[in-house]
Amino acid sequence: MAEEKEKLIPRAPVIVVLGHIDHGKTTLLDKIRETQVAEREKGGITQHIGAYEVEFQGKKITFIDTPGHEAFSAMRARGAKVADIAILVIDGADGVKNQTKEAISHIKEAGIPMIVAINKIDRPESDPNKVKRDLAKEDISVESMGGDIPSANVSGKTGKGLPELLELILLVSEMEDLKAGLTAPAEGVIIESYLDSRRGPTATLILTSGTLKKGDFIGTKSACGKIKIMEDFQGGSISEALPSMPVIILGFENVPRVGEKIQVFPNLESAEADIEVVEKKEEMTSVDEKKKVLNLILKTDVLGSIEPIGEVLENLPQEKIRLNILKAEAGNISESDIKLARSTNARILGFRVKTDPIARVSAERDKIRPLIFDLIYDLVEGVRKLMERLLAPEVIRTDLGKMKTLVIFWTEKNRQIVGGRVTEGEITKGVSIEVFRNEEKIGQGRLISLQINKKEVERAIKGQECGILYEGDVKIEEGDVLVIYKKERKKPGTLE
Numbered sequence: 001m002a003e004e005k006e007k008l009i010p011r012a013p014v015i016v017v018l019g020h021i022d023h024g025k026t027t028l029l030d031k032i033r034e035t036q037v038a039e040r041e042k043g044g045i046t047q048h049i050g051a052y053e054v055e056f057q058g059k060k061i062t063f064i065d066t067p068g069h070e071a072f073s074a075m076r077a078r079g080a081k082v083a084d085i086a087i088l089v090i091d092g093a094d095g096v097k098n099q100t101k102e103a104i105s106h107i108k109e110a111g112i113p114m115i116v117a118i119n120k121i122d123r124p125e126s127d128p129n130k131v132k133r134d135l136a137k138e139d140i141s142v143e144s145m146g147g148d149i150p151s152a153n154v155s156g157k158t159g160k161g162l163p164e165l166l167e168l169i170l171l172v173s174e175m176e177d178l179k180a181g182l183t184a185p186a187e188g189v190i191i192e193s194y195l196d197s198r199r200g201p202t203a204t205l206i207l208t209s210g211t212l213k214k215g216d217f218i219g220t221k222s223a224c225g226k227i228k229i230m231e232d233f234q235g236g237s238i239s240e241a242l243p244s245m246p247v248i249i250l251g252f253e254n255v256p257r258v259g260e261k262i263q264v265f266p267n268l269e270s271a272e273a274d275i276e277v278v279e280k281k282e283e284m285t286s287v288d289e290k291k292k293v294l295n296l297i298l299k300t301d302v303l304g305s306i307e308p309i310g311e312v313l314e315n316l317p318q319e320k321i322r323l324n325i326l327k328a329e330a331g332n333i334s335e336s337d338i339k340l341a342r343s344t345n346a347r348i349l350g351f352r353v354k355t356d357p358i359a360r361v362s363a364e365r366d367k368i369r370p371l372i373f374d375l376i377y378d379l380v381e382g383v384r385k386l387m388e389r390l391l392a393p394e395v396i397r398t399d400l401g402k403m404k405t406l407v408i409f410w411t412e413k414n415r416q417i418v419g420g421r422v423t424e425g426e427i428t429k430g431v432s433i434e435v436f437r438n439e440e441k442i443g444q445g446r447l448i449s450l451q452i453n454k455k456e457v458e459r460a461i462k463g464q465e466c467g468i469l470y471e472g473d474v475k476i477e478e479g480d481v482l483v484i485y486k487k488e489r490k491k492p493g494t495l496e
Helices: 002-006 025-033 069-077 098-110 128-137 162-176 268-273 303-314 335-344 357-365 376-390
Strands: 008-010 014-019 050-056 059-065 085-091 114-119 151-153 179-181 187-196 200-209 217-219 224-232 246-252 261-265 292-300 321-330 347-351 371-373 394-412 415-428 432-437 440-452 459-461 465-472 481-490
Touching: 014 025, 014 098, 025 050, 025 059, 025 162, 050 162, 050 187, 050 200, 050 246, 059 162, 085 098, 085 162, 114 128, 114 162, 151 162, 179 200, 187 246, 187 303, 217 246, 217 268, 224 268, 261 268, 292 303, 292 335, 292 376, 303 321, 303 376, 321 335, 321 376, 335 347, 335 357, 347 376, 371 376, 394 465, 415 440, 415 481, 432 465, 440 459
Parallel strands: 014 059, 014 085, 085 114, 114 151, 292 321, 292 347, 347 371
Antiparallel strands: 008 179, 050 059, 187 200, 187 261, 200 246, 217 224, 217 261, 224 246, 394 415, 394 481, 415 459, 415 465, 432 440, 432 481, 440 465
């Protein structure tokens, strides 16, 4: 046992940053690592996982910058414990939002320590004490309010409070006593993967134990290969990686899934034997024949974007319109995508991708317009609008009044001029008519014009006698009762 303990050495903490969509997570990290990630990201929002390593007081810290809670959930769902500490970022002026509450839930489920970072304190309207009181309602009690969860007031814009935040990270990591062995077979977690058009299957991983070396045979449950190239998070070439290091790997034979555990094997055959063969079966579900279906083809920049987008789309209300994702893969929109869309009447969704030149020609010819987005939020809203357009407009009928026919003045083809008395409600121009004879409906039509004493009027009320120009599918006779009503087509409702 003593020999085992000697192999363990302190390792850098791995930090996951969670919080509401616009509370400044990426800007905060950008200030910490002094790079320009936030400026390169569309809208300042990180769309897929990136990992970064910084050094503070001579000690290294690894940060995982996530696109939201979905990707973090994907890792947890596969049993991949990659983060040691979670930073919950909250806008000091905006306060606790629904996504903040979701992040708290995810952190609790992951069972890792939390540090609260109240961001944007440089803004005059920022109120850290109100944020702390709101957190207390979510069973999160910070140390300054008598609780046990550390917090720091920070500004991603000015850098204020960041040294205190980093000190808290190091303090919590010391309390967690984070250690790892270097001699054991290397293990890690895939936090990003995609197919590079020039370099092939590419994956970013964080090592949890052992030492990973160039030339090692590696595998996950979905992919395997031999490491040809290893790079640090800045793209620099390295020959080995140690625990907690974010490292980029090239050499997989196909793209591994995000959240999968990676390990080293003695040879490629052993790695291949560990792969789980997942048979894709058609999902046989009971579908309401009356429910409309929106077929989708999803193309993303990286494989890691597919799962979080898919999960968010699944959460859209589907009681009225069912979503059916026919195809989801990383890469630009191709001609085969256009052909599939044409044959299945599907809409193509692109996430931070382009349309290949040949595919563009086919799309223009077939009048297929791929929808391309740079933000997950915009993509989801785009799908919501597509679903709402499929909803049939609601037709509202309003009964206005009744008229008893007293005389027939003129008849020609499908038109008549008849006179009568309004017995209920009122009659107005441009409305619909149902014709009843002996209390039985025999036909219908519409009211073209309305007169009282041979003068055009807008309406006739109960007790008045009037003449109408009627157009319909039956001939009106004396004694018939005309039910006057109007129909309005309302815009399709929302999905909820």
